[in-house]
Amino acid sequence: MIKIALFGSTGSIGTQVLNVVNRYPNLYKIISLTANDNAKELEKQINIYKPRVAVITNPEKVNQIKEVGDTTLYFGQNSLEHALLEDADIVFVALSGFVGYKIVYSALSMNKRVALANKESLVSGGELITKIGKGELIPVDSEHSAIWQCLNFNRDKEFKHLLLTASGGAFRAMTKQEIAEMPASKALNHPNWKMGKKITVDCATMMNKGLEVIEAKWLFNTSLDKIKVVVHPQSIIHSMVAFKDGVTMAQLSYPTMEIPIQLALTYPNRLETGTADYDFYGKSLTFEELDTVKFPCFKLALDSAKAGGNMPCAMNGANEQAVKMYLEGKIKFYDISNAIDHVLQKTIKISQLSTQVLLETDLKSRALVKEFFGDI
Ligand code: NDP
Ligand code: MG
Numbered sequence: 056m057i058k059i060a061l062f063g064s065t066g067s068i069g070t071q072v073l074n075v076v077n078r079y080p081n082l083y084k085i086i087s088l089t090a091n092d093n094a095k096e097l098e099k100q101i102n103i104y105k106p107r108v109a110v111i112t113n114p115e116k117v118n119q120i121k122e123v124g125d126t127t128l129y130f131g132q133n134s135l136e137h138a139l140l141e142d143a144d145i146v147f148v149a150l151s152g153f154v155g156y157k158i159v160y161s162a163l164s165m166n167k168r169v170a171l172a173n174k175e176s177l178v179s180g181g182e183l184i185t186k187i188g189k190g191e192l193i194p195v196d197s198e199h200s201a202i203w204q205c206l207n208f209n210r211d212k213e214f215k216h217l218l219l220t221a222s223g224g225a226f227r228a229m230t231k232q233e234i235a236e237m238p239a240s241k242a243l244n245h246p247n248w249k250m251g252k253k254i255t256v257d258c259a260t261m262m263n264k265g266l267e268v269i270e271a272k273w274l275f276n277t278s279l280d281k282i283k284v285v286v287h288p289q290s291i292i293h294s295m296v297a298f299k300d301g302v303t304m305a306q307l308s309y310p311t312m313e314i315p316i317q318l319a320l321t322y323p324n325r326l327e328t329g330t331a332d333y334d335f336y337g338k339s340l341t342f343e344e345l346d347t348v349k350f351p352c353f354k355l356a357l358d359s360a361k362a363g364g365n366m367p368c369a370m371n372g373a374n375e376q377a378v379k380m381y382l383e384g385k386i387k388f389y390d391i392s393n394a395i396d397h398v399l400q401k402t403i404k405i406s407q408l409s410t411q412v413l414l415e416t417d418l419k420s421r422a423l424v425k426e427f428f429g430d431i
Contacts, residue, residue: 056084057320060140062158063149064100065093067251068172068195068312072147073100075317078329083320087138089150094119101126110138136161145320148173149195151253152375153368153417156180160410163190170195170319174270175375178356179368180413181273192274193319198267199274200315201293201306208323210275217275218295218303219267220287221345222247224258226388227288231349235389239382247290247310256378257352260391261345265356269367272360279360284353286343291333307333351392359399364406365416366399372420373398380424385431394424 059076063069064085076083085104090097094116101109101123110129111117117130129137135154139146139161146162147170148155155173160180162169164187171177172195177184184192192210194200198219206212225244226234242259243252250258257263268282290310297303308314309330317328347354352374359370377394380386386394398420405412 057082057144058084058086058140058142059145059147059320060087060138060143060162061085061147061149062089062135062138062155063151063173064088065090065096066149066151067249068149068316069147071313071316072149072320073104074313075320076104078317079321079326086143087140089135089138092116098122101128108138108140110134139165141165143167145170145193147195147319148176151175151251153179153371156184156413157410159184160187163187163192166190168193170316172196172316174266175371177273178266178269179371179417180408180410181269181367182363183408183410183413185273185276193322194274195312195315195319196267196270197310197312197315198294199271200318202271202275202296204306204318205294205296205304206275213299214275214277214281215297215299216281216283217271217277218297219264219271219282219284220290220292220294221261221264221284222258222290223286223288223343223345224261224263225255226259226349227286229349234349235387237388239384242381242388246288248312250312252382253375253378256381256391257374260352260378260388261350262352262356262374262378262391264345265353265360266371268357269360279357284345286345287340288343289338289340291338291340309333351389352395355392355395355399362399362404364404365408365412366402366404368413368416369398369402369420370395372417373424376421376424380428380431386428390428394427397427398423 087106087108089110091112098120114131146167149172153175156176159176166189168191170193194203242256292305295305359366373395377391
């Protein structure tokens with residue numbers, strides 16, 4: 056049995072990891088689970104999967120968990136590492152946000168195979184993470200999984216360039232004036248994917264694609280000029296790789312995260328997912344350029360990556376804080392990009408990175424966003 060430590064088990068990705076485990080109960084065993092707020096769901100999962108360890112990071116929620124059987128339950132912000140068990144075969148990081156960085160870093164340092172959904176960790180700390188030189192990173196994000204598949208599961212294989220596809224998010228077809236007035240409730244109506252709130256807003260701002268370009272840079276050890284983006288509203292082609300002989304390989308399927316999630320677990324094998332293969336008849340697949348005027352977050356993400364050092368971490372922290380405030384209804388759509396722009400201008404670049412530098416940069420950029428908007 057393959058033993059899985061699952062971080063972020065109550066989220067959109069986390070629950071789909073559990074669907075895969077339910078599909079193949081003789082192959083996988085959950086040995087740890089973590090949640091932040093959702094105590095009831097975590098309690099349910101503890102009683103179904105009977106992990107050795109469970110963690111709830113929000114200490115105010117721990118009292119809502121009554122029944123844990125033989126599971127050891129830890130709580131509090133600093134308790135996540137308790138779920139990083141020595142005997143885990145796969146550490147699945149389905150946490151949302153920069154909070155995933157420390158777990159990814161520790162798991163790789165323990166020489167673990169890390170199934171990585173959490174893109175914010177690589178965006179902020181890719182330089183340090185890729186220097187560890189131990190463990191193995193398995194892409195879960197659908198675009199990066201697609202590229203990995205086009206490269207025959209070999210992240211070091213030579214290519215000419217990568218082509219990330221983007222759905223375009225909830226506001227693709229609107230004018231800039233219309234988008235400016237769109238509340239978070241509308242941004243959460245993603246046309247093709249059902250995901251957590253933060254990433255769904257990131258799709259509406261196109262920040263998600265900016266984060267994914269940076270994620271691809273680190274995962275496939277390449278430069279930004281070899282990563283292109285094309286908007287493909289149907290989300291059937293999940294990404295492509297162009298080779299020097301003029302061939303472009305694409306990976307296609309109906310949009311469901313269970314495919315890349317399951318493949319991250321079963322790799323190098325492919326097992327049934329219950330998803331039908333794509334029916335081409337009567338369909339048309341279309342492609343457009345990304346509009347960086349309507350979606351300035353994309354360019355801000357790339358600017359931070361070009362600057363390097365702690366700048367992508369500052370950009371990510373600013374985005375996380377601004378998206379939180381947009382979801383709370385405190386700021387408007389273009390305030391997100393304005394806040395990130397402000398933070399990038401205020402941040403003093405540090406090239407000598409360490410985990411401490413990243414943690415401080417993240418906190419500082421969140422504080423700068425709060426200060427930017429004042430008392431609201
Ligand atoms: P969700 O918001 O649905 O889930 C996030 C999970 O992390 C939940 O279990 C949540 O706990 C937990 N969590 C949130 N904040 C903290 C914290 N501060 N400390 C500890 N745990 C925390 O997110 P998604 O599943 O949508 O996304 C997870 C990651 O995967 C993100 O990085 C996202 O960008 C990436 N991703 C997601 C895709 C998707 O289809 N959803 C597709 C590709 C990538 P609780 O529920 O208790 O609050
Ligand atoms: Mg993606």
